[in-house]
Amino acid sequence: MIEIDSVSQVFQTSARQDHLALSDISLSIENGAFVSILGPSGCGKSTLLYIVGGFVQPTEGLAKMKGKAIKGPGPDRGPVFQEFALFPWKTVLGNVMYGPRQQGVKHSDAEAQSRALLDMVGLKGFEDFYPKELSGGMKQRVALARTLAYHPEVLLMDEPFGALDAHTRTRLQNDLLNIWERDRKTVLFVTHSVEEAVFLSDKVVMMTRSPGRIRQIINIDLPRPRRRSELLLDPRYQAYIVEIERMFDDSDENELRP
């Protein structure tokens, strides 16, 4: 589905220095896979997501979607951001209807579809609210509904639950998996939480500190549908987490040693 080919990204910082954010990333993502990109802050994982999204052009290398080079954003790759990025001048319903309306869907149809989506994400009754009146968790649900509304083939999620409290986070993780199970879209999920990556994904792409490189790709072989209450006691789940954390600890030590 998505091919990332020797992508590097260089940013110019204000000090006129060049900052190498990503170094020679090559990655292949299959259709229908739930892939997490895991790494510490500043490792360029969000940048990688933005390149796939077409929001940022790579300095070197190429990202391809279904064989075609990614030149810009499009409804085939829908983003969900940590900051929600909801349009404050539109109601919840207005936000969700934006994509379909943009694609030329008739108003009444778009409205019906959007209401159904909002129901699915658990926000029935809140259609006429403005984003400012919602909690963080609710805003993220709207953001998710808004992206799903234009039926992207790929979901690009940039630490979507990072701004939420732990309780809301776990609820939304469960809800996300439930929604994902319905049509199994391809998902690229950026996170710094090992536990979250293992819980949600089929594959975890571990990245190094800046300049970001792929350290390791780990296949998560746990059955679906996944329930947290069951998984917490599953030794394989725990093993994955320990293994990944150990790898991070080791490399940290390597970096600290002179």
Place this chain on the structure above:
Amino acid sequence: MNARGFTSDLLLGLIPIALLVAVWQALVSFGYAPVTLLPPPGQVFWRMLHQISSVTFQEEIAATLFRLFAGFSIAVILGVTVGLAAAVNPAINAVVRPIVRVLAPLPKVALYPALLLLVGFGHESKILLVTFDALFPILLSTYYGASTVEQKLIWSAMAAGTPPREVLFKVVLPAAAPSILTGCRIGLVISCIVVFLAEMITSTDGLGHVLVTAARTFQAVDMFVPLITISLLGLILNGLLELLRSYLLRGFPEV
């Protein structure tokens, strides 16, 4: 703020105004100021009521309001357009920014004589002066609002299928609305001030002219009336703009 808090705040705020009127009255009653120089508040109040119901005075108000609105509207259209253009297009920005930097601190009222020479002593010179003065706050706040739009809003819209040329109207403009309206509020007050001043310097009609005429004939009462009128007009117009603002920005969180 709850109802009780608001009322007590309002009452508290009326005290200095009431005090001012009281001091005013006292100065007259106790003879500290001659009536010719400082008429009692009551006299001013009645005179105001009388003037407002007179057709000639209403025509003066109409002249002032016409120039005010014309100048303000042009300033809004021009300011928002240029501000948006400069925010999204680096080439336009490079040209506009230094010009604004040079013209903004310039006391535009100094241009008034030039305007008089170029377009005459009628409505146009005043409208143009109002436009020049009100333009900059509106332009600057539009530019500021448009250039600080959250990047992820634009990205979300583009991913949803918005072509780049539509992003300006569908995302940047609504997102910049709070800033634009703040600039408009400032521009409106400036318009009130400038139109009045221009009419004072040279005019044959309008509230400013009424003031100057009264001054020349030493009619102190008639001097207060246009001042209070423009103050009230300013308050009313500001209030109307506030109402428009709360409606347009009902979705935005309070800043």
Place this chain on the structure above:
Amino acid sequence: MMKRAAPFLACIGLLVIWQLASLALKNDSFPTAVEAIRAIPSILGDKDALVNFGASIRRMTIGFGVAVAVSIPLGLLMGRSRTVASFFNPLLMVIYPVPKAALMPIIMLWLGVGDLSKTLVIFLGVSLPVIYHSFEGAKAVEEKMLWSGAAMGLSAAQRMLRIVLPAALPEILTGCRTGLVLALITMITSEMIARQSGAGNILFNALDMGQYDTVFAMIIIIGAMGIGLDGLFERMRARLVHWSEPQFDIPLSFS
């Protein structure tokens, strides 16, 4: 380097446009830029004119200085005490749209045509933006900073002086910058209305006598004063508050 040169280029660009426009219009009352510039040295060399300029600057400095000395404490107090704020807010809002220079005729009746009336009007004009910005700046000071100060044993007055004032300084200086622009505008306008001395006086005398070169030359001079003062103030401000987040570099409000 290009960035530094840009305002100068803008000036030159504007002058070129002026030159071309005046040549195209061939209007007697619209001298070319070159003619106007040529008239400048004769103005600056004229002793009478220099006395006028000196008077203008003196009034502006005094008016500005006193206004700042009074307004900053008042604004700070209003920012930290809701009672004080509620007390003064409505009064200030009423005075706001009244053009301070428009008070000239009345003040002239009371205080004559001399320095005092013009200085008073400048004082009034500068006070409002400085009060407002000091108010906003003081209001925005984080409560927790003051709690830390109290825990360290600072009294209320000390907290005001050593925490609130420095923290609000960036905003206060923005207000002062606006006030400076307003001081210049109010000074010119008051001199245009109450002719007796000053730059505004020279300007309108030239207009009355048909010396159009002088009129436009004065506009350039006054414009240069405005830009120069603003530039100087900016440099001082940047030095004083270099520790603060970058403020939007052109004043948003001229109210």
